[in-house]
Amino acid sequence: MEFLATLFNLAIYQPLYNGLIALYNFIPDLGIAIILLTLLIRIMLISLSKKSIESQKKMQEIQPAIKRLQEKYKNDRAKQSQAIMQLYKEKKINPASGCLPLIIQLVILIALYRVFMAGISFNGDGHLLYSFVKNPGHINHLAFGFIDITKSNLWLALLAAGLQFWQTKMLMTKNEKVQTAKKQLEEKKDSEEPDFSTIMQKQMLYLGPFLTFIFGAKFSAGLPIYWITTTLFMIVQQYWIISKEKTALKAENKSS
Incomplete structure (x- = not known):
């Protein structure tokens, strides 16, 4: 465990900490630096995020086929599992591939929160700073000139929760439209019974924003600022990815 803690500090925490201080030196506003x-960070993780979104969409697309296999082999769990794994193989889907980006983002979120706390409590101690990062000596706790970043902020927490709700709702709506377009290409429509992933996604539509608000309202304003920024980034990214797929589907509809 000590090795992992050291690795975490050297490979993730310290670089992020130095990045925050370097950005603050460039623009002396902690909110803007965050x-x-x-x-x-989002730009560096864009490839992983894209794969995660695409993996989730592919899993949704094959849910009708999975339900048919579950019904076909409902009395034989072994054959059912084998058939589903074969389906994953044929569709080139790794059901666990969407987990890695989430784990990485969770680790980074933990590190970022520690970095934000360290930035807020910075007192001129530069022992963690790289030699090429200037010690600012003092950090102004007012973000954007009017938000005390050392305290929690209900409005920022509410905005973060609202944006997360919008992001999840947008993904669900876009996926439903894409699924409808794809069903038009099929001779036989699949059952309209909601699948497990759809049910879970609908639950997360409300649970995710609720938890975001609770944690955002409890901790310092740096956390909801991070959530707001990353959610806006993901909304733009999701819109771009799904728009590309819709364009491809329209072209496919025209050619069929």
Whole structure:
């Protein structure tokens, strides 16, 4: 465990900490520094995020086929599992592939929260700073000139929760439209009975924003600022990915 803690500090925490201080040196506003650091992280993770979104969409697309296999082999669990795994193989889907980006983002979120706390409580101690990162000596706790980043902020927490609700709702709506378009290409429509992933997604539509608000309202304002920034980034990214697929589907409909 000590090795993992050391690795976490050296490979994740310290680089992020230095990044935050370097950005603050460039623009002496901790709120803006948090936003810029978040955007840099999201850009670095864009490939993983894209794979995660695409993996979720592919899993949704094959749910009708999975339900048919579950019904076909409902009395034989072994054959059912084998058939589903074969389906994953044929569709080139790794059911666990969507978990890795979430784990990485969780680790980074933990590190970022520690970084935000360290930035807020910075007292001029530069022992964690790299030699090329200037010690600012003092950090102004007012973000954007009017938000005390050392305290919780209900409005920021509410905005973060609202944006997360919008992001989840947008993904659900877009997926439903894409699924409808794809069903038009099929001779036989699948059952309209909601699948497990759809039910879970609908639950997360409300549970996710609720938890975001609770934690955002409890901790310092740096956390909801991070959530707001990363959610806005993901909304733009999701819109771009899904728009590309809709364009491809329209072209497929025209050619059929």
